Amino acid sequence: METSTLQSTNLKEAWAKLKETEPQLRIRDAAKKLQVSEAELLATGIGENVIRLSDDFVDQVKKFPTLGRVMALCRNEGCVLEHKGSFQKIDIHPAGPSSIATVIGPIEQRLFFHGWKFGFAVSNDTPRGPMFSLQYFDKAGEAVMKVFLQEKSDYDASEALVQAHTATEQSAELEIEAYETPEYTSREALDYDTFQNEWENMKDTHDFFGMLRKHKLNRLDAVKWIDDKWAYEVDKLSVRKVLETASATKLPIMIFAGNKGNIQIHQGPVRTIKQLNQWLNVMDPDFNMHLNEDMVDSAYVVHKNTDDGLVSALELFDAQGEMVAQFFGLRKPGIPQKPEWKALLDTL
Structure with a gap:
């Protein structure tokens, strides 16, 4: 078009x-x-x-x-x-x-x-x-x-x-192109035993993307279909408790949100949490998050194995199965996640 x-x-x-x-x-x-x-x-x-x-x-x-x-x-x-x-x-x-x-x-x-x-x-x-x-x-x-x-x-x-970097052609005409809907593996066609074995034996969180590609899996399907030991659904507004607890206890966290061309990452504490209608906001001096809770259709606690031990996240999905945001405890490669973070997710 x-x-x-x-x-x-x-x-x-x-x-x-x-x-x-x-x-x-x-x-x-x-x-x-x-x-x-x-x-x-x-x-x-x-x-x-x-x-x-x-x-x-x-x-x-x-x-x-x-x-x-x-x-x-x-x-x-x-x-x-x-x-x-x-x-x-x-x-x-x-x-x-x-x-x-x-x-x-x-x-x-x-x-x-x-x-x-x-x-x-x-x-x-x-x-x-x-x-x-x-x-x-x-x-x-x-x-x-x-x-x-x-x-x-x-x-x-x-x-x-x-x-x-000004373009030679200053035209308002743009060739807009819709993304094709990807074809994913069905539950029936999935080699479940291999999938579960690969999940259980991950060495790094980045192994997850390779596993999804190999099995042609949608991310939401993967967390739905894996054993509850590794991922399970929680209340879709669970992020409120996560942010309020992180703020109150000064627990540093990581927030990932992105699109087709960019993932932006927050690392560190969150202080000022404000609810405004359907928007859950972090309003700190150098960092703001605006989460439209009306767009969150489901939330999952997800655990992955790594050489540094378990890495756990709260993952939010929209009605189309797209990732809205992910929340982790702050950690660096080579350092295990904080037990306080895992304990917080266990309460959801």
Whole structure:
């Protein structure tokens, strides 16, 4: 599906009308109402407050440390993670369009560039003043990452980045492509004995992904079908207790949330937990989480074997079986998880 010039003009007008009636509506929600992707809606601003970036995304990300202190945002349909800090250390491997970047520091991410298709530099006027951001989207027009400059960011560096990576063609026409629904193994077709044996004999949590690929398993099916010793369903609002207990006892945790092109990771304590309607929020100075509990369809406690002992998580899934977020006790490779974390999950 391609947005024609006429379509983008009509879309721009439709969005302008929508903003008149709902001035507080966020662009993601406006896109849903107008039945287009967020990237298509954002692209209607090209030539005004939006600049289309070239697709050399790896080279752009390599320059992120020059921006200084920023706010990095990663989201999916049910969960948003926002971290303030710098892109301290970025390792890219291997070379090419299927590269993965490991981002370490105050901002912790795993970037999967095969999931990046469009990039934009965006200048907005907000009630708090001008706001500049770099925004990246997948082939379906869904946001994979946004980087917002802050008061102490290096605006000269951001200008240099945009100048070096402005696309030659400043067109609002985007080739949007839906993702195909993957085909997964059925319960009947699964070699269950091999699957269970491989789960029980994992050496590292990363072995899990290889096991899913080998058996062509959907992640939710895997945790549903494995023996209760390794995974079992809990109340879908269990995350409230986990966050409130972690806050009260100062238990450091890890939160993972992501999409097709990015996984963002929080490591450390959570302090201020606030419920606002269906949104469960962490509102700390340099870290915010916004979890839409209406999007959480099921929750599971999941245990995996590693050379460092058991690693346990609370995993949240939406109605489509997609991962919304994962919660772990904070640990480093070579160090067992804290017994307090396992004890907390055992109470769910």
